[in-house]
Structure formats: structure tokens, C-alpha cells
Amino acid sequence: MSSLRPDDPRLLSLPTPCAMIDVAALTRNIDTMAFHARQAGIALRPHAKTHKCAEIARLQLEAGAVGIACATIGEAEALADASVGPLMITSPLAGDEKYARAVQLGERVDLTLTLDHQDHLAQIEAVKSRNARPISVVVELDVGQGRSGTQSVAAAISLAERAVFSPAVVFCGIQGFAGQVQHIADHDAREAGARQVADTLRQTLTGLRQAGITADIVTGSGTGTFGFDCAGPFNEVQVGSYVFMDADYRRITDKEGGALPYEQSLFILTTVVSANREGQVTVDAGTKAVAFNGPMPDMILGAPNGSSYHFAGDEHGVVRLPPGRKPPRLGSRLLLAATHCDPTANLYGHYIALSGKSAEKWHVLGRH
Template sequence: MAGLAAQAGVKLRPHAKTHKSPVSAHLQLARGAVGQCTQKVAEAEVLAWGGVPDILVSNEVVSPRKLARLGALTRIARIAVCADHPDGVAAIEAAAEAAGTRLSVLVVIDVGTGRCGVAPGEAAEALARRIAASRHLAFGGLQAYRGRAQHRRSPEERAAAIAEAAQAAGRTVEGLRRAGLDCPIVGGAGTGTFALEAVSGVFTELQVGSYAFMDADYARNDPPPPFRQALFVLATVMSVPRDGAAVVDAGHKALPTDSGMRLVWGRDGIRYEGPSDEHGRLVLEPGAARPKLGERLRLVPGHCDPTVDRYGWYVGIRNGRAECLWPVAARGTMA
């Protein structure tokens, strides 16, 4: 990803909501990333405490207590945060003033996701002017993430969605320029569409996360992103109750179920289905080798971000040997 971003002449700011680990962040920085994104203030704290120098909370933070924590964090890292409402800007401003610091604020524009964000164009410009006019704030640019486009299966659907997003963001950048406001960052993109944002001429930063690990859902895109599956959950076959059936000890708690069923890595003809809290039923197609009682199987998570967030540690494996243990240091940072 670092190479692809450099080739396209855009910056890379990987998203730590995926890996939740200062170790991963430093590996990405060493390969040329300009910083990290987080979704939560607590994630930003964990990264800053772990020595990450440049962090964008790519999400609206509105609670005064959380903003006070962000203000304090500017002592040890460069911090930016997002807003999509004048009241949010006022709350950030109050926190920055109280902390005696200046916070960089990006305006979230809704480029088709239909979730958060102000409308592109005039509404965004008004909010940007409000930010730029504050003594305690700096206008950091635009956050223009088109989330749902990441998982559209066909290249045409993804291209159309990102073209629309780039057009809306570009129009807003132009308007801001006419008003005398530069956009240091126009951020967005994800593992499903980053190549489109990279060549759009509008986006300056790719804020991708999942590429580092991949998952079963991204692998279903056509074509799949050019990254190998690196994240697995190790499960044990705990029951072989009948011919053609086996049960592993990994269910809802071990793997999220929001992006379809999990795959069994390297074992053709075995489907994981019917998860319950602590169990996963494996269905064997005719001729598939039946797993043995006690056998360990690698499951490919349907969705990498919520999977990582359930575990305390990564076990790094190379050539079949455990080579490192990295803490998922920002696990469970909900706020």
C-alpha cells in the first residue's frame, strides 16, 4: 500500500481502528506513512503514548470530556479531529482554549454514505470558515469517506461511487479556495477503493486500514484488493459428532458475524456455518477430509476490524513459528 500511494503521489495515513496497535503503526510509519487515523479518542491516546507523532481522529468528537483529553494529547503528538456541526466546532474550540493549545479540525462532508457529515459545497464552506476564524483552531481540510463503496462487488459500482465522492469533494475544495481557504488534507478511501481515490486528483491522503490484514469480505470484491490474507483466528475442533460434521470452539464471541460466514483457511470443502456464542459448526462437502478431534484450524474472519478488537494479543507467525507477541493495545477503546 505504501508503494501504491507513493506511485500515485498521495500520502498514506493508515487507519489504526483496524490494527489498534502502536507496533503496527510504527511499521507503517517506517514504510512512509505520514501518520495514523483513529476513530476514538482512547485509540489516539494509546498511539500517542506509544510514540506515534501525528494522529487524525477521523470522526466527530463532541463530548467535552473527550475533547479535553484530546487537548491534553497535543502536548505529545500532532492531533487533528473532525466536526460536522457548529456546536461540535464550538466544543472543540472550548477544549483547545482550555488546554491552551490549537486543534486542527477537518470538516466531514457526506459524499454519499448518508451517515454523518455536512453537505458538500456551501454548508461545508460555512463550517470551514467558522473553524478558520477561531484563534484556537486550525482548518485541517476535508474528510470525505465513502464507506459503503468499499464493499460494492463490481469495479463499475465502486468507480461510480468514488467518482461521485471525488466530484463532491473537489467542488468543495474549489469553493474553499475561492474563499481563500486551503485544504491541507482531503482524506478518505478504504481498502476496497483506494486505487480510485489515489488517482482522483482530489484526495491527498489514503486512510486505509484493512489492507494490512484483509478479510473474507474484502476478498469477495471483484477484483479482490492486491493483498494477502494475514489475519487468522486459531480454532480447535472440539466435537466430531456425526459423519460430515465437526464443531470448532469459535463462535460469536471469537469472530464477528456482520460480514457473512467465516472461511476455513487451506481446507477445501469445509464451510463454517451456524455460529452460536461459543461454537461454530463445520459442514463438510462430499469427499472433504474430516478434521480430527483436537485439530487446530485457521479461520479467516469475515470482517477484520471487529475481530482484532476482541483479542488481547497478536501472535506473529513466520514459517510456522511464533515470532512475536504484540498487544492489541487499543482493544476495547469504545470512547
């Protein structure tokens, strides 16, 4: 349970809505994931798309991460500016402008790019100068999400062969991210989905070996399938949401029906702005303060147990109270756990990170 309290004197002067981090819970999450990865003998490359924050990335690296994954060139540039690396951009880029930025970025930080088409490689070759150092690349497979990645094992092998012989890049391995599996609540169904992904990656590795190509990196995975993916063929994982957690990931169960071993560390501080209606209060956190592509916030600190949050517009939310319970007073503060942590974090320019008696401002980088 979080140690944050909405009546903490440090919070009373903060403008709301405001993104808050329970640093003690955050640190425990980072240490727990690092411990499990070490036990499994698998490398961690945590995904910065969740937090977009140099301070958190540094904590992950200090805990043993081999690098940081980024979703966009903007995230990677911002983290490099903060002296964070190595970095991997896990989504394919497009266009000369972005590839030119990537080549420049590769001159100042250890950088890996993701490809899923021959034209991606051709674009790198077109913008890279002869004197620039080769860029590391991984080939992405579509392992069921239907978003990006090669559409067959044969296509992945063909692209890898092309990369091996290109002077512009260094082929490092393959990537398979199963976003469609991460949030399956039922343990057995989630495990079955992860097993299908693993089978596709193993087929690709077999084909690469038959072609005489070595894939040193097999990367992907996520918070929801980490426990299954440690069995292979992944040798590094791009876990992200475990640092913050959210209402969606708290629905996921382990084999015994319990929750994942991570705590909620990201909260939205909000103020009660209206208390005229019986059985509910209105707060100043709506769709501009909390991402709405997930279940409703399931943890509301400062409201009676059993209270529920509902969106009520851009700037407002409604907290409905159990029958007979005393409502929070007008002007009081509440703490909402995030619905979907990644896009919620992207709504803010900074976090207030609370640890012990200190309160620090940690900036959110590379927002888009």
C-alpha cells in the same frame, strides 16, 4: 497464500480461540500499499481501527505513512502512550469530557480532529485553555454514507470559514469517507460510486477557493476505492483493511476480474471440540471469536478444500465438509480467515504474531 499452518508446533500449546498474524503476509501488504501510494504521489494515513496495534502502526510509519488515523479518542490515546504519531481522529467527538481529553492529547502528540458541526468547534473553544496550542482540524462532508459529515457543500464551507477565524484550531482541509462504496464487489459500480464522491469533494474545494480558503489536506478513501481515489482530489488516503484482509474484501474485483493485490494475514486459531456428527465438526470459535457482520469465513486452513464455516452460537462454529472427505480429528487445530477484520480484531486483547521461527505477543490497544 499464507505460510501459517495449524499444525505448527508453536500453536499447539496456545489456548483457543486465538488471533494469529502471519507477519510475512502482513509486511507484504504494507509494502505493496506503500509502493502504490508512492507511485501515485499520494500520502498514506492508514487507519488503526483495523488493527489497533502499535507494532503494526510502526511498520506502516516505517514504510512511509505520514501518520495514523484513529476512529476513537481511546485508540488515539493508546497509540500516543506507545509513542505512535502523528494521529488523526476521523470521527467527530461530542461532549466536554472527550474534547478535554483531546486537548490534553494534542499537547503531547501531533493531533488532527474531525468536525462536521459548528457546535464541535464551540466545544473545542470551550475546553481549550488560552495557553494550549491550537488543534488541527478537518471538516467532514457526508459523501453518501449517511453517518456523519456536513449535509451540503455550503455547510462545509461555512464551518471551514468559522474554523479559519478561530484561535483554538488550525483548519487543514476536508474529509470524505465513502464507506458505502468500499465493499461494492463489481469494479465498474465501485468506480462509479468513487467518482460521485470525488465530484462532491471537488465542488467543495472550488467553493473554498472562492472563499479564499486553502485546504491542504483532502483525506478519506479506503481499501476498496484506493485505486480510483489516487486520481484525485484526495491527496491522502485512510486505508485500513488492506493489512489484514477478510472474506468481504476478497469478493472485490479489479478491472480484469481479479482480486485486490493483498493477502490474508489475520487468522483465528480454533480447536475441534466435537466430531460426532457425520460430515461436520464443531470448533470453539463462534460469535465471540469472529465478527459476524460479513460473509462467512472463506478460508479454512487445516480442513479439506471446499469446507465451509457456519456460526453455531456464542462459543461454537460448525465446519461442514465436502462429501466423502475425512474430517479433522478431535482436538486438532484449524485457522479461520476473518469475516470482517476490524470488529474481529476488537474481540481480542492481543495477537500472536508469527514470523520465521519467532512468535510474539502484540497487544490490541484502545478496545471498546
